[in-house]
Amino acid sequence: QKExxxxxxxxxxxxxxxxxxxxxxxxxxxxxxxxxxxxxxxxPELIMFIYSNGDKEDGRFTAQLNKASQYVSLLIRDSQxxxxxxxxxxxxxxxxxxxxxxxxxxxxxxx
Amino acid sequence: DAGITQSxxxxxxxxxxxxxxxxxxTENHRYMYWYRQDPGHGxxxxxxxxxxxDTDKGEVSDGYSVSRxxxxxxxxxxxSATSSQTSVYFCAISERGDQPQHFGDGTRLSIL
Numbered sequence: 001q002k003e004x005x006x007x008x009x010x011x012x013x014x015x016x017x018x019x020x021x022x023x024x025x026x027x028x029x030x031x032x033x034x035x036x037x038x039x040x041x042x043x044p045e046l047i048m049f050i051y052s053n054g055d056k057e058d059g060r061f062t063a064q065l066n067k068a069s070q071y072v073s074l075l076i077r078d079s080q081x082x083x084x085x086x087x088x089x090x091x092x093x094x095x096x097x098x099x100x101x102x103x104x105x106x107x108x109x110x111x
Numbered sequence: 112d113a114g115i116t117q118s119x120x121x122x123x124x125x126x127x128x129x130x131x132x133x134x135x136x137t138e139n140h141r142y143m144y145w146y147r148q149d150p151g152h153g154x155x156x157x158x159x160x161x162x163x164x165d166t167d168k169g170e171v172s173d174g175y176s177v178s179r180x181x182x183x184x185x186x187x188x189x190x191s192a193t194s195s196q197t198s199v200y201f202c203a204i205s206e207r208g209d210q211p212q213h214f215g216d217g218t219r220l221s222i223l
Contacts, residue, residue, distance in 0.1 A: 032209045043201055043214040044154070088154065090212075097161060097208035098144065098169065103153035 002027040004091050006102035015111045019076040023089030023102055026070070032092040033065055033072045034099065037085045044088055048074060079109045114138050115215040117202050123221045130189040132218050134202030136182075142205045143185040144212060145169075145177065147198040154201070160185055161208065192222045 003026045013019045021035075032051055036044035050056045050063040050072065062075040072091075076083055086106045090099040114137030124130055134143060145157040146169075156169030158177040166177050174196060176188045189196055199219050203212040 034211055043217050046211045046213065049211050092209040095208070097142075097167070098156055098159055099212060101154040103151070 002093060002100055004089055004100050004102035006089050006105045008103060009106040010108050011105055012108045012110065013079050015079060015081060015109055017079050019079045019083065019107055019109070021074040021076075021087050021089075021105050021107065023072045024070055025072070025091045025100075027091065027094055027100075028067075028070065029094045030091045031096075033063070034090040035061075035063060035074045036088040036090060038088060038104065039085045076107075081109050081111045083107060084109050115202060115204055115213060117200075117215040117218050119218060120216065121219045123223065124192055125223055126193055127191050130192050130220065132187040132200055132220070134185045134187070134215060136204050138204060139182060140204040140206050142208055143179065144203040144205075145175075145185070145187045146201045146203065147171065148201060149198050157187065194222050196220065197222045
């Protein structure tokens with residue numbers, strides 16, 4: 001069974017700081033990588049996806065991918081209390097038919 | 112928001128009864144998925160569909176069956192519900208299996 005690993009947290013950062021969320025995956029054949037945000041009691045919401053090595057920026061969010069190290073990360077700049085949520089990392093399976101999700105990292109941003 | 116509707120949103124039922132959850136999409140996406148989410152386990156794939164009448168098992172398929180007779184509808188059935196199937200169930204859709212999935216609002220199912 002291919003795996004996606006995330007630290008469960010909680011990761012606590014003060015308002016305005018950079019939050020760094022990390023994810024490792026076991027399947028070297030994975031090509032697509034996703035970050036979802038899930039507020040308590042709500043459904044997962046896609047916030048970033050990345051397919052190539054390097055960085056991809058979207059507003060305050062930056063996704064970083066290193067396929068050689070099998071590592072993907074999400075940086076949140078100028079963290080806000082509204083960013084407090086669980087962040088799920090997902091990676092496509094080898095067949096390209098489904099995603100494998102990590103268990104998520106809980107982020108808490110204090111004001 | 113992606114046009115995904117799950118029904119019912121909440122259900123309480125008794126052990127041994129059959130239960131069917133429905134996922135309806137208006138996006139004409141080829142792929143549809145059913146997940147369950149439990150504390151400590153994250154999102155786990157139950158079954159998925161890659162087209163009308165084309166389905167496959169996921170990680171936790173035992174005790175569940177699915178059907179997809181139309182592109183827009185994907186049904187999840189618990190033939191004889193057990194307390195271990197108490198969970199939050201999410202439906203998701205995507206255009207391709209390696210592309211982003213978009214989730215419905217979920218169904219909270221309690222089996223007493």
